[in-house]
Amino acid sequence: DVVMTQSPLSLPVTLGQPASISCRSSQSLVYSDGNTYLTWFQQRPGQSPRRLIYKVSNRDSGVPDRFSGSGSGTDFTLKISRVEAEDVGVYYCMQGTHWPRTFGQGTKVEIK
Amino acid sequence: EVQLVESGGGLVQPGGSLRLSCAASGFTFSSYNMNWVRQAPGKGLEWVSHISSGSDTIYYADSVKGRFTISRDNAKNSLYLQMNSLRDEDMAVYYCVVKGRWGQGTLVTVSS
Numbered sequence: 001d002v003v004m005t006q007s008p009l010s011l012p013v014t015l016g017q018p019a020s021i022s023c024r025s026s027q028s029l030v031y032s033d034g035n036t037y038l039t040w041f042q043q044r045p046g047q048s049p050r051r052l053i054y055k056v057s058n059r060d061s062g063v064p065d066r067f068s069g070s071g072s073g074t075d076f077t078l079k080i081s082r083v084e085a086e087d088v089g090v091y092y093c094m095q096g097t098h099w100p101r102t103f104g105q106g107t108k109v110e111i112k
Numbered sequence: 113e114v115q116l117v118e119s120g121g122g123l124v125q126p127g128g129s130l131r132l133s134c135a136a137s138g139f140t141f142s143s144y145n146m147n148w149v150r151q152a153p154g155k156g157l158e159w160v161s162h163i164s165s166g167s168d169t170i171y172y173a174d175s176v177k178g179r180f181t182i183s184r185d186n187a188k189n190s191l192y193l194q195m196n197s198l199r200d201e202d203m204a205v206y207y208c209v210v211k212g213r214w215g216q217g218t219l220v221t222v223s224s
Contacts, residue, residue, distance in 0.1 A: 039212065041157070049157065051212030060212060092157055100173050101147075101159035 002027050002095050006104035012112045019080040021107045023093035028073050030097070037096030040069055040078045043106075044089040052091075053078065085111060114138045114213040118206060121218030128198050132218055134191040134208030142166075142186035144211060148193050150204035151217070160206070161193065175201075198222045 003026040013019045029036045040053040051060050053069035056076060066081040080087055088111060093104040120132040132148070148160040161182040162171045170182055181194040191208055198220075205217040 043157075048207060048214040048216055050214070054212060090156075094157070094159075099162075099171050101162070103157045103159065106156045 001100055002029075002098045002102050004093055004095055004102050004104040006091075006093060006107050009105060009107055011107055011109045013080075013083045013109060014112050015085065016082050019083050019087075019109060021078045021091055021093075021109075023071075023076045023078070023104050025074045025076075025095055027098065029076075029095050030073065036072065038069075038071065038076050039094045039096060040067075041092045041094065042087075042089055043092065044086075047089075049092065080109075083109070083111070114211065116208045116210065116213060116215030118208050118215045118218035121206065121220045123221045123223065124198055125224050126199060126222055128222075129194070129196045130198065130220060132193040132195065132206055132220075134215060136189045136191065136208070136210065139211070141184075141189040145169075146182075146184060146191045147209040148182060148191075149207045149209050149214075150202075151207070152201070152204040155204075158204075163191070195220070 005024045007022045029038050036056050038056045041049040042052050043049040052063050052067050057069045068079050070077050090106040090108050092106050095102055115137045117135045124130050143165055145164050147162045150158050150160050160173050160176055163182045163184055179197045183192045200222050203222045205219050207217045208215040
């Protein structure tokens with residue numbers, strides 16, 4: 001199985017400051033069709049997960065543009081340009097290239 | 113708007129069975145692959161099973177293979193998960209997921 005490793009697992013941030021989460025996969029996530037199926041989810045306290053980013057860098061509708069995704073191959077990053085209070089929660093990366101689908105352990109973002 | 117409503121969760125003894133349902137609306141259900149993902153209390157996300165739009169391709173996580181069966185009824189816009197031989201470690205909130213959208217989840221509690 002493809003192992004997804006996120007870091008850090010806990011991320012205290014100051015409001016208005018940037019934040020960055022790393023996600024590394026044990027195998028390349030480039031699929032035979034040329035796409036890279038790396039997705040980022042946000043789970044706010046007490047809520048279901050919500051997709052933020054798909055195929056590495058595509059923001060979902062309604063996702064603020066302070067969220068951005070980047071990376072390639074096995075190394076990916078989610079960045080929040082200026083953290084707001086509503087960004088508190090746990091962020092997960094997930095690979096959709098190989099079976100079984102696998103998630104990172106989650107990164108808990110909290111306000112300092 | 114995509115809506116996914118899970119039901120069927122509850123308390124079951126170890127070794128027991130449960131059938132989860134997911135009622136879908138707001139999109140052409142028969143055109144989309146569907147997934148079940150679970151989250152144990154206080155833990156991260158774990159992909160459980162996938163079914164293609166026409167039910168011809170099905171995958172399971174090793175942890176549930178041979179015990180869980182995914183199915184769908186495109187005429188009823190519904191997704192199902194038959195869970196047999198339930199174990200303590202199957203206790204979780206089970207989410208129905210499509211196109212990056214998640215339902216509210218249904219809680220399965222396994223306890224004697």
